[in-house]
Amino acid sequence: MNWVLDILALISLAFGLFFMMVGALGLVRLPDVYHRIHAASKATTLGLLGLLLAAVLHVGTFGVATKALLTIVFAFVATPIGSHMLAKAAHRDGAEQWSGTLADDLAEDHPTP
Amino acid sequence: MTRLRLVIPTLLTLSTLVLCSAPAYAAKAAQAAQTVGENMPSHHDDRTALGQFIVDVAAPICVAVLLIAVCLCIYRMIRGPHLADRVLAGDTIAILVVGIVAVFSVMLESDLFFDAALVVAIIGFASTVAFSQYIGAKRKTDDTTTNTPPPETPA
Numbered sequence: 001m002n003w004v005l006d007i008l009a010l011i012s013l014a015f016g017l018f019f020m021m022v023g024a025l026g027l028v029r030l031p032d033v034y035h036r037i038h039a040a041s042k043a044t045t046l047g048l049l050g051l052l053l054a055a056v057l058h059v060g061t062f063g064v065a066t067k068a069l070l071t072i073v074f075a076f077v078a079t080p081i082g083s084h085m086l087a088k089a090a091h092r093d094g095a096e097q098w099s100g101t102l103a104d105d106l107a108e109d110h111p112t113p
Numbered sequence: 114m115t116r117l118r119l120v121i122p123t124l125l126t127l128s129t130l131v132l133c134s135a136p137a138y139a140a141k142a143a144q145a146a147q148t149v150g151e152n153m154p155s156h157h158d159d160r161t162a163l164g165q166f167i168v169d170v171a172a173p174i175c176v177a178v179l180l181i182a183v184c185l186c187i188y189r190m191i192r193g194p195h196l197a198d199r200v201l202a203g204d205t206i207a208i209l210v211v212g213i214v215a216v217f218s219v220m221l222e223s224d225l226f227f228d229a230a231l232v233v234a235i236i237g238f239a240s241t242v243a244f245s246q247y248i249g250a251k252r253k254t255d256d257t258t259t260n261t262p263p264p265e266t267p268a
Contacts, residue, residue, distance in 0.1 A: 006163040010171060013219070017175050020212055024182035027189050027205055033197050036189070040201055044208040051175075051215040055227075058167060058219045067227035071211065074234055082204060082241035089249030090197035 009057035016050020019043045032098040033090045041083035048075050172220040179213050200244040207237025 026039025052068040091106055160168075183206055190202035214230040 003161045003163055006161055006167060009219070010163065010167055013167070013171060013175060013216075016212065017178055020182055020209060021178060023205065024185040024209070027202060028185045033195050033201070036198060037201055040205045044205055048208055048212055048215075051212040055215040055218045058164070059222050059224065061224060063224040064218065064227060067224060067231060068215070071227070071231050071234055074231070074238075075208070075211075078234070078238040079204075079208070082238050082245070083201075085242055085245040086197055086201060086204075086248075089245040089247075090195060092249045093195070093197070095195045095197055 005057050005060065009054045012050045012057060013054040014050075016047045016052075016054060018047070019050060020047035023047060032101075033095045034087055035098065037083050037087050037090075041079050045075055045079045048072070168220055168222070172216050175216045175219075176213060179209055179216065183209050196248055197245075200241060200248070203244075204237050204241045207233055207240075 020043070023040050023043030026043060027036050030036050030039055049072055052072055056065050056068045088106075097104070186202045186206045186209065190199045190206075193199045193202060211230045211234050214226045214233070218224060218226055
């Protein structure tokens with residue numbers, strides 16, 4: 001029984017590490033602000049889920065489980081809100097867009113003066 | 114306004130350095146906790162071989178990769194052409210620090226640092242919201258000061 005929990009912990013550790021690294025690489029490699037917000041917020045939220053699940057599965061005490069659940073719920077609510085606000089603010093500030101951008105519906109709805 | 118453009122990245126970089134020193138303190142506290150734990154009877158002696166592998170090999174590799182990710186974020190924070198890039202890098206570093214704390218609790222098999230993880234997550238979210246309010250409001254003030262309508266010329 002114990003080694004099943006260990007295998008699950010190792011799998012979720014690798015899951016979280018993969019998404020964390022993908023988020024950081026996307027933050028460096030992608031061409032403009034909106035792509036970077038997309039990569040960083042989604043990937044790091046999933047990565048945090050994996051790492052905290054690994055902590056819960058490996059340690060397995062009640063304190064770790066409650067605090068990790070609280071952190072996961074907070075991260076899944078707060079990160080999309082924060083990245084949405086950041087993207088909207090960057091758009092309003094007139095941040096530079098990638099040259100391959102096809103459509104900008106927000107600029108059509110609310111044209112900047 | 115131009116002075117703020119210089120001051121805010123400097124503040125962000127300094128706070129990043131403070132955040133990055135958190136794992137060092139966590140490692141020191143980990144050593145202290147281990148020396149305390151050696152004197153007390155441990156209930157982790159029934160650890161399997163795979164659990165020993167996670168503690169000894171997988172978790173340090175995880176910490177190393179997460180620190181590499183923090184270095185990539187610091188690169189984007191220094192390089193970032195727009196202020197939103199720097200703020201985004203700071204937010205990502207906060208999330209990475211929460212992940213590092215989670216891996217440390219795997220290594221230690223205790224919940225000593227989970228409160229710190231929650232506090233870092235909340236502070237990261239609050240700072241992102243505050244900075245995005247600042248970025249979004251900045252353009253509006255610029256418009257009212259610079260884009261005043263030209264005086265009408267008589268036809």
